[in-house]
Amino acid sequence: MKFRRSERLIDMTNYLLEHPGRLVPLTFFAERYSSAKSSISEDLAIIKETFEVRGIGSLNTVPGAAGGVRYMVSIKPEEAVAFIDELCGVMTSPNRLLPGGYLYLTDLLGNPETVNKIGRIIAAAYAKKKVDVIMTMATKGIPLAYAVANYLNVPVVIVRRDNKVTEGSTVSINYVSGSSKRIQTMVLSKRSLAETSNVLIIDDFMKAGGTVNGMVSLLEEFKATVAGIAVLVESDHVEERLVDEYISLIKLSEVDEKDKTIHVTRGNYFTKEAF
Amino acid sequence: MKFRRSERLIDMTNYLLEHPGRLVPLTFFAERYSSAKSSISEDLAIIKETFEVRGIGSLNTVPGAAGGVRYMVSIKPEEAVAFIDELCGVMTSPNRLLPGGYLYLTDLLGNPETVNKIGRIIAAAYAKKKVDVIMTMATKGIPLAYAVANYLNVPVVIVRRDNKVTEGSTVSINYVSGSSKRIQTMVLSKRSLAETSNVLIIDDFMKAGGTVNGMVSLLEEFKATVAGIAVLVESDHVEERLVDEYISLIKLSEVDEKDKTIHVTRGNYFTKEAF
Helix, strand or coil: CCCCHHHHHHHHHHHHHHCCCCEECHHHHHHHCCCCHHHHHHHHHHHHHHHHHCCCEEEEEECCCCCEEEEEECCCHHHHHHHHHHHHHHHCCHHHEECCCEECCHHHHHCHHHHHHHHHHHHHHHCCCCCCEEEEECCCCHHHHHHHHHHHCCCEEEEECCCCHHHCCEEEEEEECCCCCCEEEEEEEHHHCCCCCEEEEEEEEECCCHHHHHHHHHHHHCCCEEEEEEEEEEECCCCCCCCCCCEEEEEEEEEECCCCEEEEEECHHHCCCCC | CCCCHHHHHHHHHHHHHHCCCCEECHHHHHHHCCCCHHHHHHHHHHHHHHHHHCCCEEEEEECCCCCEEEEEECCCHHHHHHHHHHHHHHHCCHHHEECCCEECCHHHHHCHHHHHHHHHHHHHHHCCCCCCEEEEECCCCHHHHHHHHHHHCCCEEEEECCCCHHHCCEEEEEEECCCCCCEEEEEEEHHHCCCCCEEEEEEEEECCCHHHHHHHHHHHHCCCEEEEEEEEEEECCCCCCCCCCCEEEEEEEEEECCCCEEEEEECHHHCCCCC
């Protein structure tokens, strides 16, 4: 069965979007559509241009026998800024205030479009870096971790506070929570993470950074490397931050329970060079 | 700026895939590409045909002023069968056996491609039904729940075993775990679920069905309706199942710790009429 160009473009777009970060040999597409490699190359040039113009991502062509094409996610800076500004606006609604100065954000993290957009923004910053695995802490970070992992096409490992029989043997560490100064435990299944992996740590919220710092210590037990740390929201009003190198999309600078005001701004993602 | 047809096809494909289940007015695309509605209709006819031929999904066109086009996910039966058979093969590896007859599946649920494919298979069965919300129990069901939610474009609510300050006020129920017969608690944030919602319950594993049954009871507290129940793995060797109407992708019928054998087969998804 032969495919027309228009059909090839549609199916290739779907295939590339479903396999970000993966090198797809041209012969794969040539066989899939019974087409000449030269036609496939022309198709890819059209897709590449459209992906770039529309901010969908970039297509990198690797020449040679072992070569192929790789789709890497990106986002237009103005699209990321507009989205985060909108999210900041939504977050400052006074009815999000919970007793103790906490913010209700469960609905935002329950919306797949929102979560995917956040995941896309974070993934875009790491698309060209070496990331083998995403790590997060159960449970709030899980949706974000998978959203990022989807765009980078790498597995997710989930750190827990408790041991589960279905995890097999585990490695556990004790760490000091940065804000409450309490000693806590975190546990990771031994076989879930290969040694010397490059690990991107993702979390929804960072205050002093105790949890993130704990994950960094846990990675040392696995002889793994921190490829990066990214959080959705960082809280600004802490004396001493335990973590230095990280990106945040949103900075929560003030919550006034009495006046019912919440002050949030763009995070350091938008001032870092990487962006 | 005018767009050529090839560019429109690529960008529309991306847009539709990113917004499953949503009715997109033709005028939206006409404005996006400064094109006549008649050209957009022709584009959509090409996309529709390719989506159907390649098993990507279906495009439904709603006529009239309030009309538009809606992408709904699907999967070819043979693709679903091949994937589940492969997954069954992977699951029966003896080194997955944990003490107590449990199976190590964390790596499978950590792989976004695997999770997305499972999500796609489940979503395909509910794409034409009325689903407002996906519900799951923390923590193992979360990745699957989001994968299904992505394809149906509906929010996720997460039931927990414990109260969290960041959830605001909650509704909690006690339920009896089907296999251990212990009384347990489950908690859902009050404002996370609107009354009278149609809720699809997703979980990774079901034994007697106590957890799923608990979620059904919790839904009654919210005056919500069960739109469906879908699990990745059901365990076959139980005396009495607490849940009747559900779909499962995989059936675990026997785990022999001594002989190190695991027996799994396709779940009832593949024998139900829906499929």
